Amino acid sequence: MPHLKNDLFLRACKKEKIERTPVWIMRQAGRYLPEYRAVREKADFLTMCKTPELAAEVTIQPIDIIGTDAAIIFSDILVIPEAMGMHLDMIEGKGPVFEKPIRSKEDADELKVIDPVKDLKYVLDAVSLTKKELNGRVPLIGFSGSPWTLLTYMVEGKGSKSFSVIKKMIYANPKLAHSLLDKIADAVSEYLSAKIEAGADAVQIFDTWGGILSQSDFHEFSLPYIEKIIANIKRKDEPVIVFAKGVHYRLGKLSKCGADVIGLDWTMDLNKVRTRIGDRVALQGNLDPTVLYASKEKIKDEVEKVLAAYGKGSGHIFNLGHGILPDIKPENAKALVDYVKELSKKYH
Amino acid sequence: MPHLKNDLFLRACKKEKIERTPVWIMRQAGRYLPEYRAVREKADFLTMCKTPELAAEVTIQPIDIIGTDAAIIFSDILVIPEAMGMHLDMIEGKGPVFEKPIRSKEDADELKVIDPVKDLKYVLDAVSLTKKELNGRVPLIGFSGSPWTLLTYMVEGKGSKSFSVIKKMIYANPKLAHSLLDKIADAVSEYLSAKIEAGADAVQIFDTWGGILSQSDFHEFSLPYIEKIIANIKRKDEPVIVFAKGVHYRLGKLSKCGADVIGLDWTMDLNKVRTRIGDRVALQGNLDPTVLYASKEKIKDEVEKVLAAYGKGSGHIFNLGHGILPDIKPENAKALVDYVKELSKKYH
Numbered sequence: 065m066p067h068l069k070n071d072l073f074l075r076a077c078k079k080e081k082i083e084r085t086p087v088w089i090m091r092q093a094g095r096y097l098p099e100y101r102a103v104r105e106k107a108d109f110l111t112m113c114k115t116p117e118l119a120a121e122v123t124i125q126p127i128d129i130i131g132t133d134a135a136i137i138f139s140d141i142l143v144i145p146e147a148m149g150m151h152l153d154m155i156e157g158k159g160p161v162f163e164k165p166i167r168s169k170e171d172a173d174e175l176k177v178i179d180p181v182k183d184l185k186y187v188l189d190a191v192s193l194t195k196k197e198l199n200g201r202v203p204l205i206g207f208s209g210s211p212w213t214l215l216t217y218m219v220e221g222k223g224s225k226s227f228s229v230i231k232k233m234i235y236a237n238p239k240l241a242h243s244l245l246d247k248i249a250d251a252v253s254e255y256l257s258a259k260i261e262a263g264a265d266a267v268q269i270f271d272t273w274g275g276i277l278s279q280s281d282f283h284e285f286s287l288p289y290i291e292k293i294i295a296n297i298k299r300k301d302e303p304v305i306v307f308a309k310g311v312h313y314r315l316g317k318l319s320k321c322g323a324d325v326i327g328l329d330w331t332m333d334l335n336k337v338r339t340r341i342g343d344r345v346a347l348q349g350n351l352d353p354t355v356l357y358a359s360k361e362k363i364k365d366e367v368e369k370v371l372a373a374y375g376k377g378s379g380h381i382f383n384l385g386h387g388i389l390p391d392i393k394p395e396n397a398k399a400l401v402d403y404v405k406e407l408s409k410k411y412h
Numbered sequence: 413m414p415h416l417k418n419d420l421f422l423r424a425c426k427k428e429k430i431e432r433t434p435v436w437i438m439r440q441a442g443r444y445l446p447e448y449r450a451v452r453e454k455a456d457f458l459t460m461c462k463t464p465e466l467a468a469e470v471t472i473q474p475i476d477i478i479g480t481d482a483a484i485i486f487s488d489i490l491v492i493p494e495a496m497g498m499h500l501d502m503i504e505g506k507g508p509v510f511e512k513p514i515r516s517k518e519d520a521d522e523l524k525v526i527d528p529v530k531d532l533k534y535v536l537d538a539v540s541l542t543k544k545e546l547n548g549r550v551p552l553i554g555f556s557g558s559p560w561t562l563l564t565y566m567v568e569g570k571g572s573k574s575f576s577v578i579k580k581m582i583y584a585n586p587k588l589a590h591s592l593l594d595k596i597a598d599a600v601s602e603y604l605s606a607k608i609e610a611g612a613d614a615v616q617i618f619d620t621w622g623g624i625l626s627q628s629d630f631h632e633f634s635l636p637y638i639e640k641i642i643a644n645i646k647r648k649d650e651p652v653i654v655f656a657k658g659v660h661y662r663l664g665k666l667s668k669c670g671a672d673v674i675g676l677d678w679t680m681d682l683n684k685v686r687t688r689i690g691d692r693v694a695l696q697g698n699l700d701p702t703v704l705y706a707s708k709e710k711i712k713d714e715v716e717k718v719l720a721a722y723g724k725g726s727g728h729i730f731n732l733g734h735g736i737l738p739d740i741k742p743e744n745a746k747a748l749v750d751y752v753k754e755l756s757k758k759y760h
Contacts, residue, residue: 235706312660352626358583
């Protein structure tokens with residue numbers, strides 16, 4: 065592996081001394097970039113995920129175009145349920161749909177135990193190829209959904225507002241839910257280990273739907289499986305980031321789950337969270353993604369506010385508090401990255 | 413006005429001594445009740461809102477059927493923008509749609525200043541009629557959306573996931589947003605005052621979309637207008653409840669907005685919130701609405717947990733942490749109400 069020329073992101077994850085705050089953007093390889101849309105015109109979303117050359121190409125685009133300090137492999141969290149045997153459709157304007165969601169023990173029993181090296185070889189190939197093509201410019205992040213978030217999709221079958229189906233399952237049949245979560249946690253552990261083996265320098269676990277749970281349900285159905293994964297990932301010193309959207313409560317518990325970094329959404333107070341858990345973990349976030357609709361002056365002000373909220377010293381990775389929106393101007397994303405690079409120096 | 417036979421709800425709002433915890437359910441006059449659906453078959457949603465006899469009928473149904481300690485007038489928060497001149501469609505399975513949303517100063521200038529006594533007479537008539545037909549059995553609650561939540565609908569024109577359009581407005585044209593929020597706050601103040609005049613015993617302000625804002629934006633675009641309304645409502649001792657979904661932060665500030673009661677969503681820790689702000693305000697909530705999908709035993713356990721989380725003494729109004737879902741069994745809603753009545757006695 066080529067030596068990393070820019071390892072600011074990795075050093076910030078470990079709270080080592082750095083010269084400025086590193087920055088990357090959730091969903092940075094995406095539709096807001098015309099260069100991404102040009103690739104997307106040639107292939108549908110899942111084909112892009114499954115073609116290492118295309119995945120590598122769009123993964124690297126934001127490094128060239130907006131200059132982020134880390135790349136995140138282009139993929140989707142639902143490749144795991146698909147590899148377990150669920151047929152996945154990506155429907156334009158509607159999102160992912162499983163035509164046959166998991167509703168019973170029989171459905172659950174049909175799920176395969178996956179071997180990522182065989183069943184998700186295309187992701188690992190994309191990681192290796194991207195790593196090679198990045199040639200040490202910046203670190204590469206691999207990712208997965210949390211077991212709770214994956215199970216939510218697998219049971220609901222599609223997006224939901226009330227999450228009625230998964231909630232019915234956890235209340236009516238908690239045993240089935242736990243056995244599925246456990247099975248998924250094993251798959252995710254193997255998958256993230258294989259991604260690290262293939263060259264990922266760090267991994268992020270997205271618990272997108274952790275925030276729809278009450279505090280006691282989060283503690284029962286989400287957190288233990290995140291902890292299990294982190295305990296089981298085979299890694300040397302590759303950092304693990306956990307991003308649990310909307311989980312305002314349980315940040316104390318979350319900071320003890322074994323992760324090196326906790327990602328914060330834009331409604332959280334970075335300053336207060338640092339005071340509370342910043343001695344244990346590094347923090348990632350948390351600019352409101354819609355601020356990128358604003359003028360450059362406003363973006364600059366808001367970048368300064370986020371940097372000031374974290375304050376002096378290492379342990380902050382700048383990011384949005386949620387994925388970048390598809391109708392953001394690339395020049396605004398570039399301005400954000402430039403401002404972080406310029407304005408963060410005084411905090412180090 | 414007939415003397416109230418059951419004023420537990422009003423006494424709890426004022427933290428006066430009571431014999432047991434009162435309970436009502438957000439969206440209790442709704443689709444989960446077959447009796448509601450029978451009325452709804454005869455008239456569309458807006459016609460029901462605009463026909464005092466029908467609105468009164470469905471408002472009173474849950475008092476008879478599930479036995480809640482308060483009624484909430486059947487209506488919709490969007491009757492205000494409609495009265496201001498915006499054409500509103502309620503589209504089955506899609507929700508409310510404004511065909512011509514507010515996008516510019518010109519659009520904003522076309523909005524009428526409303527006189528609720530004339531322009532929303534049908535709501536006031538529904539309140540008077542319901543009050544008469546309730547005949548003092550339980551108090552009647554009137555409600556409104558917060559200015560921020562109403563403006564979000566008026567600008568987006570329909571439901572949204574990313575709230576791009578309203579966010580663009582507050583960043584690109586904060587002056588326009590503030591002038592609209594101020595105009596809406598005036599309309600809401602007049603409207604809630606008129607509802608109280610017509611017989612409402614309490615009013616609730618729903619800030620459904622407060623939680624999509626960062627902390628500083630909530631403080632700039634939502635909270636001041638809630639404060640303005642509460643300062644301007646003409647009332648004797650009718651309590652004001654504020655329910656700001658997802659606003660975990662700012663509970664301290666929110667508790668000083670002039671409201672008598674703060675409503676909590678199901679992800680909040682009732683016990684911790686009471687410790688923090690329970691000396692200033694009463695608290696309403698906060699059972700996860702999806703618990704009503706569970707067995708009666710589970711519902712009982714969860715009711716007990718919420719009661720125990722608040723603990724001993726007055727100042728708690730039992731409710732769900734969000735509206736009841738349309739596919740809940742009425743017998744489960746009834747069980748919830750019965751359990752609260754039975755299990756709460758020991759806390760008083």
